[in-house]
Amino acid sequence: MDVDIAVIGGGPAGAIAARLLSRAKRETVLIERNLKNEKPCGGGLLSKAFTAFDIPLELIKKRVESIRIVSPNGNTHDISLSTAYLAIVHRVEFDEALRKLAASEDTGIIEGRFNDIRHIDGQSVLTVKTTAGEITIKARHVIAADGVNSTVVKRMLKRFPRRIYTAHEIHSAEGGACNMSHCEFRFGSVTPPGFYSWIFPHKDGISIGTGSEHTREVDAYLDRLVSAHGTKPNGQRRGYFIPVWDGSLYYKNGVYFVGDAAGMVLPFTYEGIYYAMRSAEFAVAAILKNKPGLYRKHWQEAYRKRYLVMRALQRYFLKNDGRMEQLVSLYGHTHIREASMRLWTQDDTKINLIGGFAALIRKYGSVREADA
Known part of the structure; x- marks a missing residue:
């Protein structure tokens, strides 16, 4: 089978990538090893994802209107x-719905286990095991969206992410x-x-x-x-x-790595579904312009500073009970609560959310630069 783009992994990142590519009239197949898989996941994602990716609101099982934080001393x-708000979804139903949306745009869906990848004459050659036997797929581009235990990462890089x-x-x-x-x-x-x-x-x-x-x-x-x-x-x-995000994996030998396969999970909160879909969106934009470097560029412009700040806050505040107590006490300040929500929920890179939040921490807390 010869296709333009093969997407490996049918979770949110893979399904969104396939849908966007097919909508752009690029011949795309999506390979998912188990179409009934239920990933052990809290199923929470930022509500803005439903508008950003035109996802039916009917998939939301619960709206979470607030967050409660509890300190070591019970404060x-x-x-x-x-x-x-935070939307709670049922992953089996949610992932299946996203794949159906991709199929409605003419994405081909293959249920099978990706086994191996080779690079021959500028193309990626995939072997996939299905119930009918092993098939070979030749693709000009590949998107690896097969999760934290990515077989693509293992085959190409001989490692898993942290x-x-x-x-x-x-x-x-x-x-x-x-x-x-x-x-x-x-x-x-x-x-x-x-x-x-x-x-x-x-x-x-x-x-x-x-x-x-x-x-x-x-x-x-x-x-x-x-x-x-x-x-x-x-x-x-x-x-x-x-x-665990380290910001090192984007593109290699015709393969774009997105979602959990690339470690695109926000430090501290470990929220991953929304950022997985956004990484897919950036990878698709790079494919459509045939400029692989755009993927890394767009991701870093949008999220690198946010991820670095969240990682620094995690390393400082979650180091011991005393600092965890300090963290919770900071949220007694209205400005800290409001800045935290902006930092977590807003994507507008033209406003200085990160610098503003850091300034508030310095004002109300005692985070030392050496610890961050």
Whole structure:
């Protein structure tokens, strides 16, 4: 099979890339190993994604209107998200809907496992195992959107990105329905160092979880969190990896790396779905102009400073309980809450969100440049 573009991976990044390419009348196939796969994921993404990528609002299972942060000593602050709410989706349904939108633009969908890639005479030659047997696909361009455990990355770069292991359980809500309208982030004793624990609304109740770079310690911390919360799980515990961003992977030998395969996850919050789709959008723009360097250029102009600031804040504030306590106390200031929400939810690079936020931290906190 000869095509213009092959997209490997049918999650949000891959599906958005395929849809945009097909809409531009470029012959595109999307390869997904399991069309019924349910990724263990909180399913939260910024509501602006639905407008930005013309996604049906009916896919939203829950609107999260505020965030609650809890310090090691139990101090709390509630932060309103205003109009920039967090949308909770069911990943199986959401991913399938995005693939159907791509198919409606004439993307070809292949259910099969990508096995290998070779580069011959300026083309990428893919081998894909399907239920009908192995097929070969020749493509002028390839988009690798096959997640944190990317087989494309493994084949081409002989490595995986740095990763954090997370685990979560779904717990039934009291009374059989989830009325939780906020996402809760907990810091301190129920959380591995350098990370946070969460309690989020879920379509089947609530999601309770935590994570760490040290895989073996996650279950013990999650046990403590579950015990402290007092509810019971309605299903098995599930674990999965989240990539850690380092900003190094964009394009190599005709392949564009997007989403989790490129580590495009926002430091500190580890929000990834929206940024995965944006990375796909930037990669598509580079393909349509046949200028691979545009992908890195556009991404860095839009998000590099934001990612660096969020990483610096994570490294400083999540270092120990004292700094976590300081972090939560900062959110007692209205200006800090408002600046945080702008930094997290706005994409306007013409306003100095990052510099403004750093100035407020210096005014109300005591972050030392050496620690950041």
